[in-house]
Amino acid sequence: MQKEYTVTVYTEDRIGITNRITVIFTRRQINITSLTTAETEIPGVYKFIITVLSTREKLDKVVGQIERLIEIHRAFVHEEDEVVYQELALYKIATRNLNNHNIEQLIRDNNARILTITADYVVIEKTGHQQELLSMLKQLEPYGLIEYSKSGRVAIVKWSRRFHEHLKDLSLKQAEL
Structure with a gap:
């Protein structure tokens, strides 16, 4: 499957x-x-x-x-339960829509933040899982979404400590050479 x-x-x-x-x-x-x-x-x-x-x-x-x-x-x-992960999305919307108080509440409710404000556009950043990022995308569309970009997954494995110790040992051995 x-x-x-x-x-x-x-x-x-x-x-x-x-x-x-x-x-x-x-x-x-x-x-x-x-x-x-x-x-x-x-x-x-x-x-x-x-x-x-x-x-x-x-x-x-x-x-x-x-x-x-x-x-x-x-x-x-x-498997999904073996990693802790996040993705990052950037949303560009028209600045004229900042006056709408609903957009401020939408940003707050989604734990997002404003990165840049110019005369023409605002860039909003959100981190989360793919479904959360897509949900915010749909919520922002009525406000004049200009552009959307999403990163790949960034993950940390829950059980990798022993392997990282092994890599550190390799690094020390290479430094000695």
Whole structure:
């Protein structure tokens, strides 16, 4: 049965690694719905957070293939209850609608905040899960929505402490060389 999973991949910083990872998903005909990557707290180690709709069996095979790549430290498949995650959305609406007190209440009720106000537009920021961000999008449409942009998932795995200790040990060993 297909459902949403989060795949985390810890890599070295190498040119082309994103392509090499995504090709493995493509070959298995798994569509990536979100991909975020950034350096971890350990210098030189990067974390890919990949969201997909798939079956666990397919993903276990994909993770096995990913881990065979030389630049990969480890890769994991996570169920929704194994990660704490958020996404970020930016909404641009016409400034003329700021005079409407309903919009202020809407921003407050959604725990959002105003980032920028210009003569022409206002940019509002909200963090949350995808459904929350889409709900606010629908609520803002009547107020003259100009543009909408959403980030990929940012996640922390609940049980990853031992693995992070392992990565820190690797980092110390490399520093000694």
